Amino acid sequence: MKTVILATAIRILIPIFIIFSVYTLFRGHNHPGGGFIGGLIGAIAFVFHTMTHGPQQTVDTFLRLNLYGYPRQPNQSRSLYLMRMMRVNVWRRRKLARHPEIKQRMIRIEPIYIIATGLLLSATSGVVGLIAGQPFMHAFWTDFYIPVLGKPGTPILFDLGVYLLVIGVVLKITFVMSEE
Amino acid sequence: MNHLLIMLPMLIPLYGAILSLFFWRYVRAQQLIGILAQVCLLIATFLLLFDVNDNGIRTSQIGSWPAPFGITLVADLFSSMMVITSAITGMAIYLFSIKGLDKARQTFGYYPVLLILQLGVSGVCLTGDLFNMFVWFEVLLICCFVLIALGGTKPQLEGAIKYLTINFLASGFLLTGIGVVYGILGSLNLAELAVLVRTPVSHPALITMAGMFFLIAFGIKSAIFPLFFWLPASYHTPPIAISAFIAGILTKVGMYALIRLFTLIFVTDQGLTIPLFTVLAGFTMVVGVLGAASQNDFRKILSFHIVSQIGYMLMGLALFTPLAIAGSIYFIIHNILVKTNLFLISGVVAHRHGTFALKKLGGVYLQQPFLSVLFFISAFSLAGIPPFSGFWGKFMLAKAGFEIDSFIIVLVSLAVSLITIFSMTKIWNEVFWKKKPETDPLLNVITKQTHRDNRLLHLPVALLAMFILFIGLYAEPVVSMAQLAAEQLMNSELYINAVLKK
Numbered sequence: 001m002k003t004v005i006l007a008t009a010i011r012i013l014i015p016i017f018i019i020f021s022v023y024t025l026f027r028g029h030n031h032p033g034g035g036f037i038g039g040l041i042g043a044i045a046f047v048f049h050t051m052t053h054g055p056q057q058t059v060d061t062f063l064r065l066n067l068y069g070y071p072r073q074p075n076q077s078r079s080l081y082l083m084r085m086m087r088v089n090v091w092r093r094r095k096l097a098r099h100p101e102i103k104q105r106m107i108r109i110e111p112i113y114i115i116a117t118g119l120l121l122s123a124t125s126g127v128v129g130l131i132a133g134q135p136f137m138h139a140f141w142t143d144f145y146i147p148v149l150g151k152p153g154t155p156i157l158f159d160l161g162v163y164l165l166v167i168g169v170v171l172k173i174t175f176v177m178s179e180e
Numbered sequence: 181m182n183h184l185l186i187m188l189p190m191l192i193p194l195y196g197a198i199l200s201l202f203f204w205r206y207v208r209a210q211q212l213i214g215i216l217a218q219v220c221l222l223i224a225t226f227l228l229l230f231d232v233n234d235n236g237i238r239t240s241q242i243g244s245w246p247a248p249f250g251i252t253l254v255a256d257l258f259s260s261m262m263v264i265t266s267a268i269t270g271m272a273i274y275l276f277s278i279k280g281l282d283k284a285r286q287t288f289g290y291y292p293v294l295l296i297l298q299l300g301v302s303g304v305c306l307t308g309d310l311f312n313m314f315v316w317f318e319v320l321l322i323c324c325f326v327l328i329a330l331g332g333t334k335p336q337l338e339g340a341i342k343y344l345t346i347n348f349l350a351s352g353f354l355l356t357g358i359g360v361v362y363g364i365l366g367s368l369n370l371a372e373l374a375v376l377v378r379t380p381v382s383h384p385a386l387i388t389m390a391g392m393f394f395l396i397a398f399g400i401k402s403a404i405f406p407l408f409f410w411l412p413a414s415y416h417t418p419p420i421a422i423s424a425f426i427a428g429i430l431t432k433v434g435m436y437a438l439i440r441l442f443t444l445i446f447v448t449d450q451g452l453t454i455p456l457f458t459v460l461a462g463f464t465m466v467v468g469v470l471g472a473a474s475q476n477d478f479r480k481i482l483s484f485h486i487v488s489q490i491g492y493m494l495m496g497l498a499l500f501t502p503l504a505i506a507g508s509i510y511f512i513i514h515n516i517l518v519k520t521n522l523f524l525i526s527g528v529v530a531h532r533h534g535t536f537a538l539k540k541l542g543g544v545y546l547q548q549p550f551l552s553v554l555f556f557i558s559a560f561s562l563a564g565i566p567p568f569s570g571f572w573g574k575f576m577l578a579k580a581g582f583e584i585d586s587f588i589i590v591l592v593s594l595a596v597s598l599i600t601i602f603s604m605t606k607i608w609n610e611v612f613w614k615k616k617p618e619t620d621p622l623l624n625v626i627t628k629q630t631h632r633d634n635r636l637l638h639l640p641v642a643l644l645a646m647f648i649l650f651i652g653l654y655a656e657p658v659v660s661m662a663q664l665a666a667e668q669l670m671n672s673e674l675y676i677n678a679v680l681k682k
Contacts, residue, residue: 116201123194129244130191135183136253137243 007052010045017045025163026149026156035159039166046167047174055175063171065107068096111175114168122161125154183240185231186253188224189263189302192217197295210291211278217295218271225264232260233661237668237678239308247680248372252308254679257665258509259305262436265516266301268647269428270294272640276524277421279633280531285331285419293330294425297323304433308679310358310368313437317354317401321347324430327422328414339417346410350400357393361445364390371679374444374672384448391446391453395438402434404494405463408487412471415486416479416536420527423479427486428520432512435493439508442497443669450500457498458589465491465596472603478526478536478611481603482519485562488596489515492577495589499580506666507576510659514561514569514651521558521644525551528637529611532626538607543616551638552612554645559604561648564597569652572659 021042028034050058067089072081088096129138141153149156196217203209232238237256241247255263273294281290300323303316321344329340362368364386365376377387396407403411415427442453468488475481493515496508528551529544530536545552557568564570574597581590651658668674 110204112201112204116198116204119194119198119201123191123198127191130184130187133183135240135242135244136187136191139243 002052006048010048010052014045014049017048018042021045021163023148025159028159029150029155035162036166038159039163040170042163043167043170043174046171050174050178055178059108059175063109063111065109067107068093111168111172114164114171116168118161118164118166118168120161121164122158125157125161128154128157182231182238185224185228186238186240186255186306189221189228189267189306190299192221192224193295193299193302197292197299200292200295204289205287207283207286207291210286211274214274214291214295218267218274221267221298222264222271225260225267228255229257229260229264231255232257233664237674239679248367248369251312252369252371252679253306254308254370254675255306256668256675256678257661258436258440258669261509261513261661261665262305262433263302265513266298266305266429268644269425269516269520270298272520272524272644273421273425275640275643276424276527276637279636280524280527281419281421282331288330290327290330290422293323293326297327297425297429301429301433305436308370310361310370310373312368314351314354314358317437318351320430320433321351324426327426328418330418330422333417335417339414342410343414346400350397353393353400354397357390357397360386360390360393369679370440370444371676374676375680377445377448378672387446388449388452391442391449394441394446395453395456398434398438398441399460400434402431402438403464403487403490405460405467405491408464408468408490411487412480412483415483416477420479420523420530424520424523424527427483427523428516431486431490432493432516435490435508435512438494439497439505439669443505444672444675447672454498454500457494458586461491461494461498462589462592463491464488464494465593469596469599469603473599473606476538478529478538478541478607479523481607482522482526485522485600485603486519488600489519489562491596492574492593495593496577496580498589499577499584499586501580501584502663502666502670503576503583504580505669506659506663507573507580509665510576510651510662511570511573513658513662514573514648517644517648517651518558518561518570521554521641521648522562524637524641524644525555525558528634528641531637532630532634538610540617541611542614543612545612551641554638554641555608555612557645557648559608561652563601563604565601567652569648569655572652572655576659576662 021038021040023038024033024041025035025038026033028038046058046062049061053061067085069085069088072078126137128140130136132138132140137158139153139155141151143151145151196213199213200210203213228238232255237254239247239255240253242251242253244250277286277290277294297320300316300319303319304313307313307316324347325340325344328343329336358368361373364383365373367373367376400407400410411431415423417423418426442457446453465488468484468486468491472481472484472488475484489511492511493508496504496506496511498504526536528548529541532548533541533544535541561568561570564574574593577593578590581587581593
């Protein structure tokens with residue numbers, strides 16, 4: 001379903017969807033919203049992108065990171081090498097992307113790892129209470145207030161986990177269904 | 181510490197599953213995580229059992245919300261015994277799966293799903309909230325559906341669809357029942373419900389009606405008489421490691437919920453429920469065992485026997501004396517171990533001989549005498565021959581029946597035991613004693629690798645047989661613990677006071 005209108009609109013809409021989903025995620029503690037609905041809104045962006053450009057393009061655009069570099073020289077110190085590689089990968093990406101022969105390795109974020117991270121965050125937000133000798137999922141809040149995000153506390157962690165979980169599941173379903 | 185101990189039987193499988201998801205592509209790592217999780221789970225459940233045994237019923241309020249409002253976790257003796265049995269079975273299944281399940285299935289998320297299934301079992305057993313219980317049953321349903329359909333062969337899909345459709349219906353009934361209960365009484369906390377139904381203003385007729393919804397829902401899930409037909413149609417289709425775990429645990433979890441609810445909440449109209457349960461128990465036993473007698477496939481015989489054994493557990497609930505409930509509890513523990521073990525043995529035999537059909541099998545006694553001994557122990561436990569574990573469960577049930585003069589159901593149960601022996605001897609004769617029928621020698625070549633794997637598969641079977649022997653020969657502590665658990669179930673005040681802290 002590759003139409004020019006959708007393809008153009010989606011380029012503008014993707015950031016809006018994602019920002020709005022994050023906003024919904026954080027307002028969810030006291031108002032309607034939360035991790036689940038935020039995750040769904042965030043996933044719409046990727047679903048639309050997959051609809052216009054196909055799953056491979058979505059993966060290449062959002063879920064893949066190419067790391068560039070060269071092998072470490074024998075007499076080069078390990079920390080110096082790491083620092084150089086970091087600098088190369090942060091500042092020189094555009095330039096290096098034009099030389100495919102020095103591409104070293106590729107980090108691909110599979111939806112399953114997003115799901116697992118989400119689950120881990122949610123479960124761990126509950127365990128915090130257990131470690132403090134309180135029941136599972138006992139909430140801990142900090143005292144200070146951040147303007148948009150509200151008061152940070154362990155339930156935010158839970159919502160964040162749900163958010164990632166929902167995005168991961170929707171991505172996985174979208175990829176599987178669009179490949180068929 | 182208290183809160184941690186109750187949570188651990190759920191947290192360990194949950195974290196095991198999450199870590200397994202991170203190692204999605206590395207089956208070796210998943211196996212390692214799984215075994216670690218099983219060992220930790222076993223230790224944690226033992227600690228929980230000792231703690232509950234020493235200090236009485238333990239509770240924990242999730243998120244520190246007080247009792248009738250938040251979700252309560254309750255660990256009494258019955259639930260901790262269930263959890264520990266599930267942990268033992270899970271351990272055996274894990275050890276079996278490493279060699280006994282094909283690589284393709286293992287790479288498609290078998291290990292995380294199995295751990296989440298165990299999470300669901302722990303959840304059902306430890307929750308003290310009606311709706312939460314429903315949610316855990318959904319977790320079980322989804323995991324079972326995935327496990328039965330995993331691999332996607334034609335018979336598997338057929339079995340999975342049957343399983344899912346009928347269990348979906350059961351979930352619908354369960355949800356309706358929960359809705360009705362909430363509409364009548366305005367609470368979902370089991371302890372508060374138990375208080376509310378005992379007040380004079382409650383509506384006994386409506387509550388009995390809600391109870392029937394639960395009876396149908398859990399009746400489907402635990403395969404009691406008119407509702408069991410999905411079970412023999414689906415349990416023999418998946419590979420043996422999967423069907424052994426599902427067959428061993430799932431129906432008994434439904435039975436657990438039935439016993440929990442019908443001792444705690446739906447006790448207002450026992451003039452109706454007790455005769456109903458007695459009739460259902462009798463028919464479940466007889467129909468199950470007759471179905472088993474007519475089958476000629478190793479796994480199908482065992483599947484029908486699940487139905488028959490469910491009748492005994494229901495019989496304990498039907499007699500409704502402390503001794504009878506204790507008998508039921510003991511029987512559930514014994515049956516989970518024995519049934520899983522028999523399924524695993526059929527898997528070991530099929531791994532070596534490539535078939536489950538009794539006609540094509542034979543001569544196992546000569547080739548694998550050790551396996552034959554293990555089968556002998558499990559089969560005679562199932563039938564209830566004295567030194568083994570099944571005898572004690574049946575003895576307690578029969579004694580409880582004689583004490584309140586319910587002779588007919590006791591006689592039925594004893595007759596069913598005889599037919600159980602008949603089908604066990606049928607398996608013994610056909611699989612172990614009969615000479616192996618002549619087949620094409622090229623058809624079933626046993627390589628050295630198969631031989632070695634087959635020897636490793638004996639390990640979980642031997643582990644379970646050890647536990648079966650333990651609860652049979654040294655039945656005293658288990659029986660007295662089951663009696664204590666039954667006391668806790670019959671005195672609902674203990675449960676109510678523990679949760680509501682009166």
